[in-house]
Amino acid sequence: MDTLGRHLLVEYEGCDPDTLNDESAIRGLMRQAAKAAGATEVAVVFHRFSPQGVSGVVVVAESHLSIHTWPEHGYAAVDFYTCGDCEPERAHAVLLQGLAATSAEVMHVDRGARGRTCSMRLTVHEVEPEDRSRPEWTGIEKSTETDPATV
């Protein structure tokens, strides 16, 4: 099986705290996200922490989707890592809407490019939509590719 994969690291801000603290809702959103990405679910595990917060993972045939929530901060840290023909961006769209997030910071990392100079590569790092609440933020910009062999 091909090792090439795409990994989106996403931080959601301004999310609905009740949703972030609802294990059933979070599980449902993550399973829906896996389906939207075109992934095949193989195992699911979720856990609600006391006094608050949910962690969980959907293991798919094409890698995994994970989430950790901090309801007290309206914040969630999520990973969408899929191989093959899946579209992790579609999973991201499900979470963005389902968590009612006001913004999302996203890193796109290509993985498993074995035999090239680097197996991994950060291709995009952006905030969507532009978050004007961050005083130093100058807009949606894409970072240059990182390549430790050339920096």
Added chain:
Amino acid sequence: MDTLGRHLLVEYEGCDPDTLNDESAIRGLMRQAAKAAGATEVAVVFHRFSPQGVSGVVVVAESHLSIHTWPEHGYAAVDFYTCGDCEPERAHAVLLQGLAATSAEVMHVDRGARGRTCSMRLTVHEVEPEDRSRPEWTGIEKSTETDPATV
């Protein structure tokens, strides 16, 4: 609870194929890795694919550790994402040895730095040890920090 976390994305090469295909061995290594990092295990899920390959996640109170293996390529893609006082580097050391990997490419991403310009930051991208088998590789170099607000 503090949202600050450290996420190591690691690609292991030259691993022992039998270990990569042994669900029990992989589960054991990942649970050992979580313990070495100082993390508290809360849930474990692993799955062996047919004809080969293992995927699995250890959900910990401080986030998660995940692995996907391709025995046919001697390759594994692993994530160590921990918050608080954990040391994900110790988990990496367990896998590096346990998989008998000849090299590992590692990205260090800081996460959950809410309120700053960026919530995430790629701080290090390196191969350890230097992999001279890659023709274009010029040595162990560390990438500059990425910051989409300044590139």
